[in-house]
Amino acid sequence: TNGSAPAVPSDQYDSLYLSPVTVGSSTLHLDFDTGSSDLWVFSSLQAQSSLVGHDYYMVDPAKEKQGYTWKISYGDGSGASGKVYADKVVVGGVTATAQAVEAATAVSAQFTQDVDTDGLLGLAMSTLNTVKPQQQKTFFDTVLKQLAQPLFAVDLKYHAAGSYDFGFIDKSKYTGAINYVNADTSKGWWGVSATAYSIGNASTSATVSGILDTGTTLLYVDTPIVKAYYAKVKGSKMDNTQGGYVFPCSATLPDFSLTIGGVKQIVPGKHINYSPTSAGNCFGGIQTNDGIGFSILGDIFLKSKYVIHEMGSTPRIGFAQQ
Numbered sequence: 001t002n003g004s005a006p007a008v009p010s011d012q013y014d015s016l017y018l019s020p021v022t023v024g025s026s027t028l029h030l031d032f033d034t035g036s037s038d039l040w041v042f043s044s045l046q047a048q049s050s051l052v053g054h055d056y057y058m059v060d061p062a063k064e065k066q067g068y069t070w071k072i073s074y075g076d077g078s079g080a081s082g083k084v085y086a087d088k089v090v091v092g093g094v095t096a097t098a099q100a101v102e103a104a105t106a107v108s109a110q111f112t113q114d115v116d117t118d119g120l121l122g123l124a125m126s127t128l129n130t131v132k133p134q135q136q137k138t139f140f141d142t143v144l145k146q147l148a149q150p151l152f153a154v155d156l157k158y159h160a161a162g163s164y165d166f167g168f169i170d171k172s173k174y175t176g177a178i179n180y181v182n183a184d185t186s187k188g189w190w191g192v193s194a195t196a197y198s199i200g201n202a203s204t205s206a207t208v209s210g211i212l213d214t215g216t217t218l219l220y221v222d223t224p225i226v227k228a229y230y231a232k233v234k235g236s237k238m239d240n241t242q243g244g245y246v247f248p249c250s251a252t253l254p255d256f257s258l259t260i261g262g263v264k265q266i267v268p269g270k271h272i273n274y275s276p277t278s279a280g281n282c283f284g285g286i287q288t289n290d291g292i293g294f295s296i297l298g299d300i301f302l303k304s305k306y307v308i309h310e311m312g313s314t315p316r317i318g319f320a321q322q
């Protein structure tokens, strides 16, 4: 079976995208994350006070994987931990009958406060799964053999609902050719590399290696590239209080592109105005990766494309223009 689930922006800035998932007998709204590999949910194991505003998984003790635990932390210091159950998970009509469901016993304040997010569904390689004593499969790995094609396609949109397709490529969601490159999955992520970047009409040769990450809001690249970009934005500055580059909301933002597989993957300038700040200017969608040594191609990069993640004998990534 194949299937498709909507990806709905959680707020007016596309901070994250939420998709409906049936877990056991509950329907939750999860953040599909191609940068991690745990399917974890808010659950009835938590204190009632932590569940206010959230949908949550009613655990069935008979389905517990006795002695299994999980604990995960994310780039921003948020995180969660808990116990593991084997239960039915349905995404867009695609059913995993005994999927490892990681039920939270504790979640960080950032998650408790984000009342729209009821958990995450990881879509990176299962080698990054945090369950002990035995690593568990992602939803995608669990359903892989029942899919017509071993792939899922990501169609995140700018200030609009998009979708995640499982097992098929939807021709109505893109124009032009799909440009495929091999994926570097050796570190557990969907890794790609670019041979150049461009700011407006000016192109610069550079090696930009990065991971595709639907769970990260912005586009994080090496500092010299960030500086070169905002040098083209009048009135922009690095604002440490706001935690990144900001600019006047009226500024005209140049397009940015990364050349992947010989094809320029363009991020429209409009997408790079992420949100207004509390200080009356606007926060950039391109920010520095703080020298972590690789780029994070998050939603700002992804939301103008249809991106196919194919787990064939050689993992590939296909880019097409929305």
Ligand SMILES: O[C@H]1CN[C@@H](c2nc(-c3ccc(C(F)(F)F)cc3)no2)C1
Pocket: 016, 031, 033, 034, 035, 036, 073, 074, 075, 076, 078, 079, 109, 110, 111, 114, 117, 120, 213, 214, 215, 216
């Ligand atoms: O680890 C990397 C894998 N992908 C990135 C990711 N980060 C989150 C996240 C979602 C929601 C929240 C909160 F609700 F604000 F707490 C925090 C982090 N989801 O994927 C980082």
